[in-house]
Amino acid sequence: MKNLLEELSSEQLVEVERQFKIYSNGANDIIPENELKNKIARSLLKNSPLKIKLGLDPSAPDVHIGHTVVLNKLKQFQENGHIIQLIIGDFTGKIGDPTGKSSVRKQLTNEEVQNNAKTYFEQFSKVLDMEKVELYYNSKWLSKLNLEDIIRISSSITVARLLERNDFSERYSTGKPISLHEFFYPLMQGYDSVELESDVELGGTDQHFNVLMGRQLQEHFGKEKQIVILLPLLEGLDGVEKMSKSKNNYIGVDDNPIDMYGKTMSIPDELIVKYITLITDLSLIEKNEFKEELEIGNLHPKEAKMFLARTIVRMYHDEQETEKAEESFKAVFQKRTLPNEIPVVKWQGEKVIPIIELLVELKLLKSKTEARKMIQNGGVRINTEKVNDTHLQVKTFDEPIIQVGKRKFIKLKPE
Amino acid sequence: MKNLLEELSSEQLVEVERQFKIYSNGANDIIPENELKNKIARSLLKNSPLKIKLGLDPSAPDVHIGHTVVLNKLKQFQENGHIIQLIIGDFTGKIGDPTGKSSVRKQLTNEEVQNNAKTYFEQFSKVLDMEKVELYYNSKWLSKLNLEDIIRISSSITVARLLERNDFSERYSTGKPISLHEFFYPLMQGYDSVELESDVELGGTDQHFNVLMGRQLQEHFGKEKQIVILLPLLEGLDGVEKMSKSKNNYIGVDDNPIDMYGKTMSIPDELIVKYITLITDLSLIEKNEFKEELEIGNLHPKEAKMFLARTIVRMYHDEQETEKAEESFKAVFQKRTLPNEIPVVKWQGEKVIPIIELLVELKLLKSKTEARKMIQNGGVRINTEKVNDTHLQVKTFDEPIIQVGKRKFIKLKPE
Helix, strand or coil: CCCHHHHCCHHHHHHHHHHHHHHHCCCCEEECHHHHHHHHHHHHHCCCCCEEEEEECCCCCCCEHHHHHHHHHHHHHHHCCCEEEEEECHHHHHHCCCCCCCCCCCCCCHHHHHHHHHHHHHHHCCCCCHHHCEEEECHHHHCCCEHHHHHHHHCCCEHHHHHCCHHHHHHHHCCCCCEHHHHHHHHHHHHHHHHHCCCEEEEEHHHHHHHHHHHHHHHHCCCCCCEEEEECCCECCCCCCECCCCCCCCCECCCCHHHHHHHHHCCCHHHHHHHHHHHCCCCHHHHHHHHHHHHHCCCCHHHHHHHHHHHHHHHHCCHHHHHHHHHHHHHHHHCCCCCCCCCEEEECCCCEEEHHHHHHHCCCCCCHHHHHHHHHCCCEEECCEECCCCCCEEEHHHCCEEEECCCEEEEEEEC | CCCCHHHCCHHHHHHHHHHHHHHHCCCCEEECHHHHHHHHHHHHHCCCCCEEEEEECCCCCCCEHHHHHHHHHHHHHHHCCCEEEEEECHHHHHHCCCCCCCCCCCCCCHHHHHHHHHHHHHHHCCCCCHHHCEEEECHHHHCCCEHHHHHHHHCCCEHHHHHCCHHHHHHHHCCCCCEHHHHHHHHHHHHHHHHHCCCEEEEEHHHHHHHHHHHHHHHHCCCCCCEEEEECCCECCCCCCECCCCCCCCCECCCCHHHHHHHHHCCCHHHHHHHHHHHCCCCHHHHHHHHHHHHHCCCCHHHHHHHHHHHHHHHHCCHHHHHHHHHHHHHHHHCCCCCCCCCEEEECCCCEEEHHHHHHHCCCCCCHHHHHHHHHCCCEEECCEECCCCCCEEEHHHCCEEEECCCEEEEEEEC
């Protein structure tokens, strides 16, 4: 592809740089950077939008804030008039794992695929303008490939290259079996880019290998090569592990405003900038101002985090709900009062019960050991009073309000 | 498969053993032996022939005696009423090498495939009864496979297993690239056995991996597994290298009787038994008698080799031609006289010329060094007289008959 930047007016050059800065902000890697600028230039010269691809696993449609890193990047492209190509990988979903060994790749029916796609659609609509999104099912072209096509596709890649992929390389070197068909998954993902002539493909850093495959296959088939934008994986609330449902360190896009606000407030201070950068819809200018204020100390981390929490809640709920969530948070954690609504548990057990047994019985804590620790750490309150005695006998007929940690409340109501 | 041998009458048991001895004679390996006996038993109980498969490369139809090792084994099955399945691997032939790097796998047209198949057919008819042979082109089923089929097929084999194949393993460990599509060739060969429900597949020892693949895929697809019979690779006339056209150490099935006889007589004595076993159509009893006579010394190696030569020539030519070939051989090599017909070369060069230069000029030997060695070894004669002097001046106007080695003769005729 020839250098189109030379053909641009100075206004257009400024526009290329403006867009490039937005797209590269927060990205781990853009492969290669210059080609992305060139593609943006072409879109201006020809007045034709770029095609931005994201592949979706049809078996895991539950979306949390970690997933929105990539959605927010797509949104930036969308806001500049480019076309989003969402690809539901239904072909592999319908095949499942032919060896029957992997529970991750269970075979999906047509109906399940459709339902999952619908779920994606609903959840994505909270970030993207779904009316402007192009939705594809890759079985449309993959199911038509025959052995001759596949041999031609496979001839473009070496076995050694495939074995370089992190997980394959580890399994091969430790003698764990890799079925030959597993080699097809990156190729299929890559072939989607050939079929859709994608200009840019987004992926998490863990998708590095698969996303580059599209570039390689496009070249093999004589198409213009796509740009690869790799985005960081978002740490969860614990600040350590990747955000995931199974680790229970996530903020769901379906979370209610109070949970969403409260969970955001629980992240470590070090993550504030990363969250602002990756999962909010603030403009680049706003993001940069925010970072600067924080750096020079004009913004206290607690205020910064409250701003972050407000911004996130506002993306998924309305202004009124956002304000209520903040008020509720302030009431509980800043004034050390009780929240407005506390779940009531009907109590049919002992009238007087040792605090540790009560905490376990109410499932507020998993074991007596945990309960004891939590009390010793000052994490248990009854009617806002900190409990210091691990042997305390609780009188349930007093209808006490039990608080564990910052956000768990229960009011006992003996029957 | 249950043990059918128990259901056989004693006569049938004898028949199973008789056939098994014939099929295993000369084979390097039968995998597994017991199952072959069981398959023969079933063919007797159900009065239904076994299907014996041989796959053929559509790009190399030139047949020499080395190839007849496997043809003679097929013939033994055919003589016992079993069905021969010849498979022309036209699918891969039509694809060629999609990387364009391998000259071995050049892309063939439909017409070329047909012509090559015809050549096979003509040449095989010298050993097999081609009217009873079933001929298949594997593009018939392979071209219909789609990606889903291929993923299912590929899921039955691991990458590590494929990399165990000798040539792959060597290339992988030395860093030479293996294109992913190359992994398909053994799978396709194996899938042919699934499609044709073959009972037995024959192959040279160099086909070990590919032929076993059929067994594995048949099992994966819930079919009865084929038996694999591996046959030795035949050494050529030099007694060292595998017989091949490129090494020029072969006997062609199209060779004339005199060449065929003479070439056979040139093999080292150690190969006589192997040739008798693998490439003649003698019965197992005759072969065993022959070996015994040779071992106990009743048969002199020279007589044994003449018997072998007669037997081979008789397979490809009639009785009269065979006798003439033997007479011609005796005349030249045993009585040290000249053969009946000697090619005449018209000579326009020097009237008197040093013997070494003459030998090179006539292209009887490649270099002066070779010519000198041949004379020193007593391998050059003029008018039946051995030449001892490497500086001999040959008078061409005497119209001398020049002999090099055992079978090269030329008569000079100055013009």
